[in-house]
Amino acid sequence: xxxxxxxxxxxxxxxxxxxxxxxxxxxxxxxxxxxxxxxxxxxxxxxxxxxxxxxxxxxxxxxxxxxxxxxxxxxxxxxxxxxxxxxxxxxxxxxxxxxxxxxxxxxxxxxxxxxxxxxxxxxxxxxxxxxxxxxxxxxxxxxxxxxxxxxxxxxxxxxxxxxxxxxxxxxxxxx
Amino acid sequence: xxxxxxxxxxxxxxxxxxxxxxxxxxxxxxxxxxxxxxxxxxxxxxxxxxxxxxxxxxxxxxxxxxxxxxxxxxxxxxxxxxxxxxxxxxxxxxxxxxxxxxxxxxxxxxxxxxxxxxxxxxxxxxxxxxxxxxxxxxxxxxxxxxxxxxxxxxxxxxxxxxxxxxxxxxxxxxxxxxxxxxxxxxxxxxxxxxxxxxxxxxxxxxxxxxxxxxxxxxxxxxxxxxxxxxxxxxxxxxxxxxxxxxxxxxxxxxxxxxxxxxxxxxxxxxxxxxxxxxx
Numbered sequence: 001x002x003x004x005x006x007x008x009x010x011x012x013x014x015x016x017x018x019x020x021x022x023x024x025x026x027x028x029x030x031x032x033x034x035x036x037x038x039x040x041x042x043x044x045x046x047x048x049x050x051x052x053x054x055x056x057x058x059x060x061x062x063x064x065x066x067x068x069x070x071x072x073x074x075x076x077x078x079x080x081x082x083x084x085x086x087x088x089x090x091x092x093x094x095x096x097x098x099x100x101x102x103x104x105x106x107x108x109x110x111x112x113x114x115x116x117x118x119x120x121x122x123x124x125x126x127x128x129x130x131x132x133x134x135x136x137x138x139x140x141x142x143x144x145x146x147x148x149x150x151x152x153x154x155x156x157x158x159x160x161x162x163x164x165x166x167x168x169x170x171x172x173x174x175x
Numbered sequence: 176x177x178x179x180x181x182x183x184x185x186x187x188x189x190x191x192x193x194x195x196x197x198x199x200x201x202x203x204x205x206x207x208x209x210x211x212x213x214x215x216x217x218x219x220x221x222x223x224x225x226x227x228x229x230x231x232x233x234x235x236x237x238x239x240x241x242x243x244x245x246x247x248x249x250x251x252x253x254x255x256x257x258x259x260x261x262x263x264x265x266x267x268x269x270x271x272x273x274x275x276x277x278x279x280x281x282x283x284x285x286x287x288x289x290x291x292x293x294x295x296x297x298x299x300x301x302x303x304x305x306x307x308x309x310x311x312x313x314x315x316x317x318x319x320x321x322x323x324x325x326x327x328x329x330x331x332x333x334x335x336x337x338x339x340x341x342x343x344x345x346x347x348x349x350x351x352x353x354x355x356x357x358x359x360x361x362x363x364x365x366x367x368x369x370x371x372x373x374x375x376x377x378x379x380x381x382x383x384x385x386x387x388x389x390x391x392x393x394x395x396x397x398x399x400x401x402x403x404x405x406x407x408x409x410x411x412x413x414x415x416x417x418x419x420x421x422x423x424x425x426x427x428x429x430x431x432x433x434x435x436x437x438x439x440x441x442x443x444x445x446x447x448x449x450x451x452x453x454x
Contacts, residue, residue: 006370006375006412006445007352007369023182023184023193025183025184025193026183094186107185107186108183108184108185109183109184109185109186112184154187154189154191158186
């Protein structure tokens with residue numbers, strides 16, 4: 001059989017609280033440049049009125065987190081919107097681009113912060129590794145980029161996109 | 176080094192899919208996401224335009240035209256079903272709908288969903304038949320397959336080094352090792368490994384279960400198709416993420432069987448973390 005090249009990294013023997021996992025993927029400007037290359041975007045922020053908020057809630061089943069709609073109008077009539085959702089244990093900023101007809105073109109996660117609330121431990125479970133070899137110690141506090149095990153559902157982002165489509169129909173479609 | 180990789184993330188496959196490539200190869204990221212989005216569209220249980228919806232709408236015994244990628248995944252599923260003596264079964268949609276883990280599809284009332292993966296007949300690279308009615312759910316295998324497709328798309332674009340991570344189903348392209356932190360079923364991080372040129376996937380009943388009303392449902396079914404409860408996460412490394420992903424389901428129910436299957440499939444159980452017992 002093929003040997004998968006992996007090796008175990010021992011964790012520090014001390015149990016230290018893990019830092020919250022925060023990842024920044026793109027800035028707003030990078031997302032704008034990617035979704036609307038070579039196009040001028042005009043900032044067109046709106047403050048949602050109570051009536052608009054209830055219309056959005058009625059249409060999408062989701063309430064806006066913020067009354068401030070962060071939208072930019074593109075030269076081709078499309079829209080670029082930055083929004084936030086709160087999951088069970090995380091806070092996510094994402095960007096959506098709509099074409100001139102209000103159809104979703106792209107969704108990109110800009111950043112998310114996740115609090116694990118767990119602790120790093122160094123229990124005896126490492127003995128169960130097959131083919132274990134000593135590795136170098138792991139720098140605690142280093143940014144954690146890859147975590148095994150799926151815990152984050154993207155459902156709240158999907159719900160957020162549905163809410164933004166209702167926001168478009170309620171607020172932006174009329175110019 | 177890994178710290179210099181450009182990372183991007185999109186909500187796909189019911190999770191967050193992250194693709195990381197070296198600076199200068201950013202344009203290939205879109206190819207990777209396009210490959211994942213294609214798998215998502217063809218193999219989603221939730222979308223009526225998917226191949227799974229076409230398979231469940233068609234009368235049993237009729238050939239259904241599906242995407243070649245769906246055929247590839249069904250072939251792997253049939254192979255794992257045979258190798259595991261029926262333990263790995265993608266025809267568990269009926270049970271998962273009954274337990275509330277999956278929504279009722281529109282055609283749900285029409286069928287007596289009695290088929291198993293053993294009733295799937297692959298006709299050719301574009302057609303499959305369900306000999307008996309069944310609700311196929313690829314939730315235990317398609318994520319890993321999508322990761323493999325993304326890695327292939329990046330390799331085609333001549334990306335020398337990349338990481339694709341679909342909510343913990345992860346594959347590293349290239350010789351530069353990537354550090355992966357292992358999570359225990361309770362969410363705590365308990366260790367780390369370095370991985371190069373390979374895939375890793377983890378599973379645990381605990382982070383897959385859903386509380387539904389008064390009861391708790393698990394998507395992992397054992398040999399009797401009853402929900403199984405492994406209170407420990409299992410982590411598997413393999414050449415391909417589709418194998419790592421699917422084999423975690425078998426390992427949760429029967430670790431010894433998974434181990435012997437991995438001997439021939441090219442992979443191994445890396446970790447079965449033991450939870451610290453209270454003294």
